[in-house]
Amino acid sequence: MIAARTFGVTGLALCLSTSLGAQSAIRRELVWGGDAEGGAPFVEADPANPSRVRGFDVEVAERIVRGLGRRAARFVQVQWSSIDQSVERGDFTLGLSGVEDTPVRRARHAVTIPYFEFREVLAVRPGDAARIHGLADLRGRRVATLGATIAYDLLVAARDSMGLIPLSYDDDVHPYADLIAGRVDAVLLDHIIAQRALRRGGGTGFVILAQPVALGHYVGVFARADSILRDSVDAVLREAMRDGSLEQIFRRWDVWDQSQSALFERAVRANAPAGTAAASHALAYLPSLARAAGVTALVSVLSMLLAVIAGLALASARVYGPGWLRVATTVYVEVIRGTPLLLQLFVIYYGLAGVVRLPAFLAAVLALGLNYAAYEAEIYRGALEAVPRAQLEAARTLGLSELQILRLVRGPQALRFALAPMTNDFVALLKDSALVSVITVVELTKQTAIYATNVGSWVVPGALCAAVYLAMSLPLARLARRLERRWRPAT
Amino acid sequence: MSALLAIDRLTVRYDSRDVLRGLSLEVARGEIVALMGPSGVGKSTALRAVAALQPFDEGRIVVDGFALAPGPVPPESRLVPLRRRVGLVFQAHALFSHLCALDNVTLALRHVLGQSRSEAEEIAAKLLASLDVGTRAAAWPSQLSGGEAQRVAIARALAPNPPLLLMDEPTAALDPARRSALGTTLRRLSEQGRGLLIATHDTEFARGHADRLITLTA
Numbered sequence: 001m002i003a004a005r006t007f008g009v010t011g012l013a014l015c016l017s018t019s020l021g022a023q024s025a026i027r028r029e030l031v032w033g034g035d036a037e038g039g040a041p042f043v044e045a046d047p048a049n050p051s052r053v054r055g056f057d058v059e060v061a062e063r064i065v066r067g068l069g070r071r072a073a074r075f076v077q078v079q080w081s082s083i084d085q086s087v088e089r090g091d092f093t094l095g096l097s098g099v100e101d102t103p104v105r106r107a108r109h110a111v112t113i114p115y116f117e118f119r120e121v122l123a124v125r126p127g128d129a130a131r132i133h134g135l136a137d138l139r140g141r142r143v144a145t146l147g148a149t150i151a152y153d154l155l156v157a158a159r160d161s162m163g164l165i166p167l168s169y170d171d172d173v174h175p176y177a178d179l180i181a182g183r184v185d186a187v188l189l190d191h192i193i194a195q196r197a198l199r200r201g202g203g204t205g206f207v208i209l210a211q212p213v214a215l216g217h218y219v220g221v222f223a224r225a226d227s228i229l230r231d232s233v234d235a236v237l238r239e240a241m242r243d244g245s246l247e248q249i250f251r252r253w254d255v256w257d258q259s260q261s262a263l264f265e266r267a268v269r270a271n272a273p274a275g276t277a278a279a280s281h282a283l284a285y286l287p288s289l290a291r292a293a294g295v296t297a298l299v300s301v302l303s304m305l306l307a308v309i310a311g312l313a314l315a316s317a318r319v320y321g322p323g324w325l326r327v328a329t330t331v332y333v334e335v336i337r338g339t340p341l342l343l344q345l346f347v348i349y350y351g352l353a354g355v356v357r358l359p360a361f362l363a364a365v366l367a368l369g370l371n372y373a374a375y376e377a378e379i380y381r382g383a384l385e386a387v388p389r390a391q392l393e394a395a396r397t398l399g400l401s402e403l404q405i406l407r408l409v410r411g412p413q414a415l416r417f418a419l420a421p422m423t424n425d426f427v428a429l430l431k432d433s434a435l436v437s438v439i440t441v442v443e444l445t446k447q448t449a450i451y452a453t454n455v456g457s458w459v460v461p462g463a464l465c466a467a468v469y470l471a472m473s474l475p476l477a478r479l480a481r482r483l484e485r486r487w488r489p490a491t
Numbered sequence: 492m493s494a495l496l497a498i499d500r501l502t503v504r505y506d507s508r509d510v511l512r513g514l515s516l517e518v519a520r521g522e523i524v525a526l527m528g529p530s531g532v533g534k535s536t537a538l539r540a541v542a543a544l545q546p547f548d549e550g551r552i553v554v555d556g557f558a559l560a561p562g563p564v565p566p567e568s569r570l571v572p573l574r575r576r577v578g579l580v581f582q583a584h585a586l587f588s589h590l591c592a593l594d595n596v597t598l599a600l601r602h603v604l605g606q607s608r609s610e611a612e613e614i615a616a617k618l619l620a621s622l623d624v625g626t627r628a629a630a631w632p633s634q635l636s637g638g639e640a641q642r643v644a645i646a647r648a649l650a651p652n653p654p655l656l657l658m659d660e661p662t663a664a665l666d667p668a669r670r671s672a673l674g675t676t677l678r679r680l681s682e683q684g685r686g687l688l689i690a691t692h693d694t695e696f697a698r699g700h701a702d703r704l705i706t707l708t709a
Contacts, residue, residue: 393585
């Protein structure tokens with residue numbers, strides 16, 4: 001009894017001291033966010049200790065922490081495209097991970113002075129290097145880049161002026177993989193990313209054009225309200241440029257070049273903003289949203305068509321087929337339903353690339369269609385089995401063949417049972433089609449994300465996007481309810 | 492003259508349990524035979540075996556010269572002669588719920604006998620009228636009363652004009668007035684030269700309307 005009480009008091013004291021200690025530690029550390037998936041030389045998991053990160057942005061963050069007199073830099077993983085939103089949400093104080101300097105970002109958030117100058121460079125296959133010298137030589141060609149970047153804005157501008165076809169990716173690895181695979185004809189990205197991709201491929205597979213398409217700068221981003229802290233960090237960065245510590249960091253990561261010393265000189269003299277892309281008015285996004293909604297509708301309709309045809313075949317095999325075919329179709333249905341659609345998309349687009357190189361749109365329709373076929377098959381099987389056995393026997397005693405029974409008795413009734421759930425599935429497919437953006441198909445959700453990143457807010461883009469989805473799905477849902485009332489299975 | 496239907500020592504087993512053991516019976520043209528017995532004694536099973544809806548284990552069934560042997564039910568393509576000879580009226584009628592009464596009757600005429608729509612509809616309308624449901628031709632099965640549905644089901648089974656008509660518990664859902672009307676109808680069908688085999692546990696109906704009673708015991 002006494003022992004327990006003593007322990008209780010000691011435990012309480014321990015808890016108090018730890019929590020107080022933790023609080024003071026939090027006060028003295030700087031929480032910064034970056035994307036370790038973006039990888040070296042920006043931020044990557046340390047191969048020697050994967051719980052730690054390393055990279056030049058990691059060292060820049062540490063230099064900033066020292067300059068601010070704080071005790072430690074604590075890293076928070078964030079998806080690269082969400083850095084702006086997360087910093088405003090307060091997930092971390094400083095975003096630092098190859099974050100680009102754009103007028104929109106400057107207008108929306110508190111942005112540091114540029115600490116690194118990069119070149120937007122084109123990568124092409126070796127065989128094309130003699131013919132392609134810039135964006136102007138890429139009319140009618142497919143050019144890939146990372147979505148929501150200056151490079152993407154450059155490509156979109158070049159689509160209208162030079163007639164090339166921009167393709168947006170969610171990561172900076174697959175654009176180069178697809179360049180080598182022949183799916184795209186060029187990649188436009190930061191020279192650091194391009195050189196890294198080249199090193200990863202052993203220096204072969206593509207070449208980087210010497211002439212840059214544009215220049216850009218990396219900055220740190222703070223929440224709008226943190227502009228005072230930002231000013232302190234600017235002072236620390238200028239100090240680091242003067243005392244050579246920033247140069248040492250960049251030299252360590254082998255990204256130092258003469259353009260950095262020129263940048264440092266300018267920065268130390270004055271804090272000159274260095275923007276690239278032009279901000280666009282919200283209305284300017286409406287045509288691209290409409291186009292993306294068209295892509296969503298087209299992908300959904302074609303996928304559903306495939307799902308219905310394949311689903312009918314699967315259901316027929318499950319109901320009428322011999323034993324081995326029933327087992328095979330059951331395995332298909334369970335595997336498809338038991339694994340994520342996202343995985344299936346990747347397997348069909350990237351996994352099969354060694355065997356057959358499907359265009360992204362076709363791969364999207366195939367993946368969605370074959371996925372939904374499994375669900376349709378179950379609906380059709382259920383509908384076929386919902387037709388009362390006695391009616392099928394009655395049809396047999398009348399002398400109808402199996403095929404006639406399916407066509408005249410079983411099929412028409414099953415179709416009525418299936419229509420309402422099918423319509424519901426189509427509504428679900430319409431929304432699932434957003435997933436195909438991961439294989440570069442820019443549909444409604446992806447276009448909205450690009451729009452939201454550019455204007456720095458999800459409020460208007462999100463509402464617009466939701467309105468378009470609802471305009472497509474609500475009438476269908478209504479239809480499903482009507483069909484359900486009209487043709488529910490007889491009990 | 493040989494019997495229209497001859498069942499010889501018919502045995503049906505489910506999971507090695509005898510549902511029917513050594514049933515033998517004959518039905519002649521123009522004759523109404525009632526197959527009697529309590530529920531679960533195998534009356535329906537016997538009808539289903541005759542209609543080749545289920546296999547049997549021993550014995551032999553001959554319908555107007557067409558023989559069925561023990562073993563699995565043959566494929567439909569080999570059963571065409573049997574389908575022309577046997578009509579079956581199910582206890583729950585089993586009308587096609589997506590077709591109106593008239594189309595239930597014309598289905599076999601058009602798609603099995605290859606008649607034109609107008610030919611088939613004419614025959615079907617006459618059949619429905621003769622069974623007192625001529626005015627219900629356009630009704631959906633769900634709109635028919637029990638007695639009406641039964642008469643539409645009889646019309647559907649009679650449409651291909653089979654000489655043998657099997658009926659499973661035809662009086663199950665009928666009030667007394669309708670039962671006696673059904674008896675009259677069955678008599679008329681037998682007078683047209685058809686043989687009728689009726690599975691029923693309705694002793695009164697069987698005594699009143701059948702020519703012969705065969706009672707199964709468990």
